[in-house]
Amino acid sequence: MDSSDADSGGREAPTSDPTDRDAACFEAGIKFGALYHQFAGTPVSPESAPSLETAMEDAIENQPFCERVTVDILTEKLAAEMTGGYTELTGRFVEVEIVVDHEGVEVVTRMEMEDGYPLMRIDSVSEP
Amino acid sequence: MDSSDADSGGREAPTSDPTDRDAACFEAGIKFGALYHQFAGTPVSPESAPSLETAMEDAIENQPFCERVTVDILTEKLAAEMTGGYTELTGRFVEVEIVVDHEGVEVVTRMEMEDGYPLMRIDSVSEP
Amino acid sequence: MDSSDADSGGREAPTSDPTDRDAACFEAGIKFGALYHQFAGTPVSPESAPSLETAMEDAIENQPFCERVTVDILTEKLAAEMTGGYTELTGRFVEVEIVVDHEGVEVVTRMEMEDGYPLMRIDSVSEP
Amino acid sequence: MDSSDADSGGREAPTSDPTDRDAACFEAGIKFGALYHQFAGTPVSPESAPSLETAMEDAIENQPFCERVTVDILTEKLAAEMTGGYTELTGRFVEVEIVVDHEGVEVVTRMEMEDGYPLMRIDSVSEP
Numbered sequence: 001m002d003s004s005d006a007d008s009g010g011r012e013a014p015t016s017d018p019t020d021r022d023a024a025c026f027e028a029g030i031k032f033g034a035l036y037h038q039f040a041g042t043p044v045s046p047e048s049a050p051s052l053e054t055a056m057e058d059a060i061e062n063q064p065f066c067e068r069v070t071v072d073i074l075t076e077k078l079a080a081e082m083t084g085g086y087t088e089l090t091g092r093f094v095e096v097e098i099v100v101d102h103e104g105v106e107v108v109t110r111m112e113m114e115d116g117y118p119l120m121r122i123d124s125v126s127e128p
Numbered sequence: 129m130d131s132s133d134a135d136s137g138g139r140e141a142p143t144s145d146p147t148d149r150d151a152a153c154f155e156a157g158i159k160f161g162a163l164y165h166q167f168a169g170t171p172v173s174p175e176s177a178p179s180l181e182t183a184m185e186d187a188i189e190n191q192p193f194c195e196r197v198t199v200d201i202l203t204e205k206l207a208a209e210m211t212g213g214y215t216e217l218t219g220r221f222v223e224v225e226i227v228v229d230h231e232g233v234e235v236v237t238r239m240e241m242e243d244g245y246p247l248m249r250i251d252s253v254s255e256p
Numbered sequence: 257m258d259s260s261d262a263d264s265g266g267r268e269a270p271t272s273d274p275t276d277r278d279a280a281c282f283e284a285g286i287k288f289g290a291l292y293h294q295f296a297g298t299p300v301s302p303e304s305a306p307s308l309e310t311a312m313e314d315a316i317e318n319q320p321f322c323e324r325v326t327v328d329i330l331t332e333k334l335a336a337e338m339t340g341g342y343t344e345l346t347g348r349f350v351e352v353e354i355v356v357d358h359e360g361v362e363v364v365t366r367m368e369m370e371d372g373y374p375l376m377r378i379d380s381v382s383e384p
Numbered sequence: 385m386d387s388s389d390a391d392s393g394g395r396e397a398p399t400s401d402p403t404d405r406d407a408a409c410f411e412a413g414i415k416f417g418a419l420y421h422q423f424a425g426t427p428v429s430p431e432s433a434p435s436l437e438t439a440m441e442d443a444i445e446n447q448p449f450c451e452r453v454t455v456d457i458l459t460e461k462l463a464a465e466m467t468g469g470y471t472e473l474t475g476r477f478v479e480v481e482i483v484v485d486h487e488g489v490e491v492v493t494r495m496e497m498e499d500g501y502p503l504m505r506i507d508s509v510s511e512p
Contacts, residue, residue: 029413
């Protein structure tokens with residue numbers, strides 16, 4: 001299934017074991033996917049946003065290697081799109097920073113809207 | 129598709145439009161299903177349980193006709209079953225009371241463990 | 257906390273134990289809340305919609321008293337709102353019918369868009 | 385906020401921009417977190433497991449850079465732990481392989497039980 005393992009001669013992609021840096025980036029991604037898909041769909045209003053922010057931060061900080069999670073729900077944007085006093089949490093309404101430390105490699109990651117899509121990306125990687 | 133509508137003679141189940149009482153019980157069920165399936169799987173520890181309780185209450189109270197939600201995460205039980213400092217929220221770790229008021233019909237509902245299964249049930253219904 | 261229990265004289269709301277009909281309506285609501293909040297946020301495209309429909313139906317039909325679940329993902333609407341080839345499942349993109357049978361009481365329930373909001377409602381109740 | 389940027393003299397962790405390899409590992413993590421937290425809690429039985437496997441694969445394959453998702457629900461294990469004919473999906477019951485390709489870097493990742501905990505890890509990374 002994995003064509004990179006093919007030993008059919010010629011040039012091929014070198015396959016290597018994951019480094020600590022790879023694992024740290026992978027772990028940061030896990031936290032992002034977890035945070036987003038656990039809480040997307042939650043009923044939220046400007047009034048309930050603060051407790052949801054705190055719960056999202058505290059929940060994901062439980063996960064291994066997770067140093068710090070900062071969640072900012074964009075309450076003005078949310079207020080502008082509500083129906084009947086609330087709406088459902090989705091990427092348009094939230095900015096997130098997650099810092100992971102795995103074996104001394106610190107990865108700073110972020111989610112923000114870009115071109116109408118909630119983009120998750122790595123800001124920086126610091127190796128020991 | 130609905131066999132109760134069959135007019136094949138003999139006795140049949142009388143089909144009726146929903147009453148306000150029916151709708152109030154239905155609404156209470158929606159809140160329970162929403163609360164459970166939105167938050168099941170959330171990473172939780174005794175330390176993060178209080179903020180999760182508050183967020184669950186505030187989130188579901190946003191929904192229509194929802195008067196009051198009370199969530200109690202059973203932190204001793206949770207502590208006893210953790211791996212690596214946390215676990216995932218599931219019905220074994222939580223007791224919930226939800227009160228709905230729809231067109232003056234108040235429905236008090238509850239979730240507790242019964243025979244090893246998190247049972248959701250109606251406690252009482254009050255009509256105007 | 258429960259104003260219906262107030263014995264302040266005069267008329268008061270009669271509080272009663274739940275009937276089989278109440279419980280059937282409550283159970284139908286649970287299925288709806290569960291279906292919606294379990295699957296809201298799932299990445300979905302016109303190509304992956306059929307397998308998601310089937311999985312949603314099969315998953316919720318596992319729950320007690322659940323006779324039949326029919327999920328229809330509105331792929332044209334979904335195609336019109338996609339970014340980058342997919343979007344997240346939400347109430348705008350799905351119509352659902354759930355039939356519950358509890359102690360012989362059959363409840364037919366439905367979710368459809370109404371005034372821009374995914375409205376869940378009881379269609380009919382049949383008592384034995 | 386990021387202490388690694390401190391230029392207070394002495395040795396410090398070198399902070400660098402993310403590479404394509406970093407981003408590929410991050411993307412693989414996102415898919416894993418998404419898959420797990422979107423579907424954890426879904427009612428599942430041996431009968432409904434196949435449609436859930438397919439829906440999980442198809443849903444996550446919608447996401448950017450996701451080449452291939454393989455989900456295997458462990459139906460014997462699931463059957464042994466059911467109450468009332470079904471249970472809720474959790475890491476104990478599922479093995480997953482996800483392959484991501486980002487800018488030519490292929491990352492093969494896997495989730496399996498290890499020491500009673502559903503461990504997600506990178507198997508291999510292939511650079512172009």
